[in-house]
Amino acid sequence: MKTVLKSADWEVIVSTEGPIVMIGEKINPTGRKRLATALQAGDFDYVRQQALQQVAAGAHVLDVNVSVPGLDEKRLLPEVVKFLTAHTRVPLCLDSNNPEALAAALQVTPGKPLVNSVSGEEGKLRDILPVVKDRGAAVIGLTMDNNGIPPDAEARLAIAGRIIERAAKAGIPAEDVIIDPLVLSVGADQKAAAVTLKTIELVRREFGVNINLGASNVSFGLPDRQTINQAFLALAFGAGASCVITDAEKLAGTVLASDLLLGRDPYGKRYLSHVRRQQVSAAGGGKA
Amino acid sequence: MKTVLKSADWEVIVSTEGPIVMIGEKINPTGRKRLATALQAGDFDYVRQQALQQVAAGAHVLDVNVSVPGLDEKRLLPEVVKFLTAHTRVPLCLDSNNPEALAAALQVTPGKPLVNSVSGEEGKLRDILPVVKDRGAAVIGLTMDNNGIPPDAEARLAIAGRIIERAAKAGIPAEDVIIDPLVLSVGADQKAAAVTLKTIELVRREFGVNINLGASNVSFGLPDRQTINQAFLALAFGAGASCVITDAEKLAGTVLASDLLLGRDPYGKRYLSHVRRQQVSAAGGGKA
Numbered sequence: 001m002k003t004v005l006k007s008a009d010w011e012v013i014v015s016t017e018g019p020i021v022m023i024g025e026k027i028n029p030t031g032r033k034r035l036a037t038a039l040q041a042g043d044f045d046y047v048r049q050q051a052l053q054q055v056a057a058g059a060h061v062l063d064v065n066v067s068v069p070g071l072d073e074k075r076l077l078p079e080v081v082k083f084l085t086a087h088t089r090v091p092l093c094l095d096s097n098n099p100e101a102l103a104a105a106l107q108v109t110p111g112k113p114l115v116n117s118v119s120g121e122e123g124k125l126r127d128i129l130p131v132v133k134d135r136g137a138a139v140i141g142l143t144m145d146n147n148g149i150p151p152d153a154e155a156r157l158a159i160a161g162r163i164i165e166r167a168a169k170a171g172i173p174a175e176d177v178i179i180d181p182l183v184l185s186v187g188a189d190q191k192a193a194a195v196t197l198k199t200i201e202l203v204r205r206e207f208g209v210n211i212n213l214g215a216s217n218v219s220f221g222l223p224d225r226q227t228i229n230q231a232f233l234a235l236a237f238g239a240g241a242s243c244v245i246t247d248a249e250k251l252a253g254t255v256l257a258s259d260l261l262l263g264r265d266p267y268g269k270r271y272l273s274h275v276r277r278q279q280v281s282a283a284g285g286g287k288a
Numbered sequence: 289m290k291t292v293l294k295s296a297d298w299e300v301i302v303s304t305e306g307p308i309v310m311i312g313e314k315i316n317p318t319g320r321k322r323l324a325t326a327l328q329a330g331d332f333d334y335v336r337q338q339a340l341q342q343v344a345a346g347a348h349v350l351d352v353n354v355s356v357p358g359l360d361e362k363r364l365l366p367e368v369v370k371f372l373t374a375h376t377r378v379p380l381c382l383d384s385n386n387p388e389a390l391a392a393a394l395q396v397t398p399g400k401p402l403v404n405s406v407s408g409e410e411g412k413l414r415d416i417l418p419v420v421k422d423r424g425a426a427v428i429g430l431t432m433d434n435n436g437i438p439p440d441a442e443a444r445l446a447i448a449g450r451i452i453e454r455a456a457k458a459g460i461p462a463e464d465v466i467i468d469p470l471v472l473s474v475g476a477d478q479k480a481a482a483v484t485l486k487t488i489e490l491v492r493r494e495f496g497v498n499i500n501l502g503a504s505n506v507s508f509g510l511p512d513r514q515t516i517n518q519a520f521l522a523l524a525f526g527a528g529a530s531c532v533i534t535d536a537e538k539l540a541g542t543v544l545a546s547d548l549l550l551g552r553d554p555y556g557k558r559y560l561s562h563v564r565r566q567q568v569s570a571a572g573g574g575k576a
Binding site: 186187190191193194197218222223224227228230231232233234235237238239253254257258260261262263265266267268271272275278279 | 474475478479481482485506510511512515516518519520521522523525526527541542545546548549550551553554555556559560563566567
């Protein structure tokens with residue numbers, strides 16, 4: 001199944017057959033004080049720098065989240081979207097809990113963006129789906145509902161089914177719904193990643209839709225997070241995830257190596273190009 | 289299914305339910321000139337150093353290969369086995385193409401060693417299985433035969449079946465046969481790893497036996513091998529491999545992170561202990 005995302009002049013296809021699509025996670029002030037401060041000051045230079053770094057590192061899409069306590073997301077999200085549209089050409093993933101901010105930002109986003117996110121919560125389904133439909137966007141569906149995140153894969157599968165069904169009723173086809181099975185830290189719950197991996201398999205088998213992961217949570221609170229995140233991404237891609245919200249600077253190598261190992265990178269061209277760009281960049285070539 | 293390996297006073301269980309068993313690969317002179325030179329000179333100090341490093345890094349078993357052109361393996365393999373038995377307490381994996389060397393080494397190995405390896409080749413089945421049976425050892429079965437390594441998973445599955453059947457006829461139970469589905473470099477063949485991953489799934493489903501991988505081949509000839517090897521190991525464990533011949537110093541973190549992510553490391557105890565030992569070692573604590 002294919003989810004087509006577009007900017008004004010660029011197209012990215014998220015496909016269950018791969019290759020994996022990376023959504024750069026760093027335009028998100030949660031836990032990033034410098035970005036929060038820059039957004040508060042209306043200083044978008046830092047936003048631009050982060051965006052360009054993620055794209056240079058391999059991000060195909062940029063997540064855009066400007067949720068800082070005290071700031072007016074409904075005003076700020078469209079503003080940052082317009083700014084990024086002027087400075088990059090990748091499609092955007094509009095990331096907000098605020099339906100009004102999403103609606104306002106969708107009005108000024110060219111192409112076909114991704115909305116992050118709806119869930120099985122009744123209020124979300126009611127508020128977000130019409131906005132996504134009106135704009136002809138695609139949407140990420142989180143497998144949680146008014147009772148929270150279910151501890152087992154079968155219940156997450158059921159929520160995925162409800163989201164896909166409600167989206168269809170709202171006029172959004174299944175190919176424009178990307179399910180995110182959610183992952184919590186294995187530091188807090190040893191079964192957390194295993195449940196997520198099983199959910200990926202079940203959702204892929206049952207609905208055949210694209211699967212996204214916000215993968216960094218998995219290692220929260222643990223040492224050597226990079227090793228855990230790398231192993232988790234490979235496990236998730238093996239289970240059937242086709243899309244990941246991640247720090248491309250840290251994890252593009254693992255994403256591209258996984259595509260190569262899953263037989264989706266003829267002659268290793270994409271992997272080899274990536275390594276060469278990294279070498280040029282490490283040698284200071286990026287500054288010339 | 290469980291394969292029990294033993295030294296004189298230590299037991300290691302390879303289980304399809306995990307945790308994953310690491311067989312340290314570095315006592316093998318192929319591509320390791322310094323080890324080859326040491327073996328030629330009869331200088332076992334370097335052998336001991338490599339063995340202790342692999343065990344300190346997390347290897348549960350040590351592969352022992354002393355195949356150097358011009359050296360008498362039938363004399364040398366038992367000698368190195370005796371030496372390692374005196375200096376380490378992990379079970380050994382006797383690695384040789386020479387049935388006489390294996391038979392001689394098995395005579396002096398305490399406990400219950402692993403033999404690396406038999407294959408579907410008629411001569412191997414005929415020569416190796418009786419030796420393994422006589423000693424009550426376990427054996428690795430490579431999915432290749434007189435026609436070489438099949439390019440597809442179904443044919444490798446069929447060879448695995450023949451090895452398990454012939455082992456049974458020789459009196460070796462399936463639990464003492466660990467199948468190695470073999471991996472070639474994805475640099476030479478883009479489908480190489482995908483075929484191996486599929487073979488793992490098929491063999492696990494069909495025969496339920498333990499699966500071993502010699503994982504380093506996969507990245508041969510490619511840059512940034514570590515990233516590829518890490519991703520491949522996680523994919524292989526996700527597919528069902530339970531045992532790996534690898535450089536524990538480089539890949540123990542990925543092995544332990546994979547166990548943690550697959551829900552086999554309650555409270556992350558093993559992963560956290562590993563990271564702490566690494567930190568102590570990096571701080572020079574190993575030298576105190």
